[in-house]
Amino acid sequence: MAYVVTENCIKCKYTDCVDVCPVDCFHEGPNFLVIDPGECIDCTLCVAECPANAIFAEDDVPVDQRQFIALNAELAKQWKVIVEKKAAPADADEWRDVKDKLRLLER
Ligand code: SF4
Ligand code: SF4
16 A cells, blocks of 8 residues: 545645655655655655645545546656655645646646
């Protein structure tokens, strides 16, 4: 199993999760982060750190978010590892609880 970043992270990207991950498995895209399922050791530390509640254990990903399991695996191969927290986008708080953000994902 692995942990999975879901839709609520899109356009928020607070990166609080990155600082606590012991194995550097977060990868960064233009407006979203993903977890490399091959690196995640299921430590659970990142879940509580995410202000957007975007991270779930693979088995607990909500039904309408299941596509993010494959998306994390796919994009982790394409995007570079991020190892340090950085400033969130200026409008991150405005996007935090907006639904249907998958169409806004930049690759
Ligand atoms: S803390 Fe949550 S919103 Fe921020 S980058 Fe990590 S998963 Fe995305
Ligand atoms: S569960 Fe642990 S190892 Fe997996 S992404 Fe979160 S902090 Fe990293």
